[in-house]
Amino acid sequence: MTYGKFAYLYDELMQDVPYDSWANTVLNKAKQYGIEGKKLLDLACGTGELSVRFAHLGFDVTGVDLSDDMLTVAHSKTEASGKNVSFFQQDMKELELADEFDIIGVFCDSLNYLSLEEDVQQTFRQIYKHLKQKGLFIFDVHSVYKITEVFADSTFTHDDEQICYIWSCFEGEHPYSVEHELTFFVHDEFTDKYDRYDELHTQRTYPITTYKKWLEESGFEILEITADFKETPPQMDSERILFVARKS
Secondary structure, three states: OOOOOHHHHHHHHOOOOOHHHHHHHHHHHHHHOOOOOOEEEEEOOOOOHHHHHHHHOOOEEEEEEOOHHHHHHHHHHHHHHOOOOEEEEOOHHHOOOOOOEEEEEEOOOHHHHOOOHHHHHHHHHHHHHHEEEEEEEEEEEEOHHHHHHHHOOOEEEEEOOOEEEEEEEEEOOOOOEEEEEEEEEEEEOOOOEEEEEEEEEEEEOOOHHHHHHHHHHOOEEEEEEEEOOEOOOOOOOOOEEEEEEEEO
16 A cells, blocks of 8 residues: 555654654563664654664664655655665565564554455565574554454544544454545645545454464564553453564
8 A cells, every 4th residue: 555645644643653662662672582783674664753763772774665655754854863774665575675684673553554364474474584593573463452342433533723634444344454534634834725635544453363373384483472562461452462573
């Protein structure tokens, strides 16, 4: 999928996203599991919010995203930060880079945008291929509970002077999937009018046991599975599941 106009609104709308929690989690897991190298791949990096944070933490960061628009924003952001991050436009399931990495992360439920089971499996295999021996793969996904109980048939709104949106969620065609219909009204300061933009985003998740099976089939050793940025196992009402796996 591509993000279109949404790429340029993304940071404004995602100000409450816990980027620091992801960044600190990666730093802590690198220390916990004895990762001495600093080469990190931020896969599905979006507008580079995490890429910049990782660079500030001392990582040698590469960012990959499918969306040219997202990468345009990311380039501008890293230049403004004074950090050097290499960005590449690629589909995560067809990842093909010359380097191997100490850590590969897929954050902000980006894996949930892959609509087919085989796409997730192929992505795991490509990530495995690009990790150094004993390298870490860290990612988060929406839980089944969040897709079926929090998102399904729900509507969310946001209203301020610059951006308004209506975000409606509907059950998707696949099990544990959801369609997000987003309508934005963005203020144009030159005309003093609001421009309308529409986006459709589809996400799909799977039970934890399915992710575990696919990771192990790809060759990974699963180190831990936690939820909601807590060092505790997932519960029935957990919303975000975090996996830490190692190339064995």
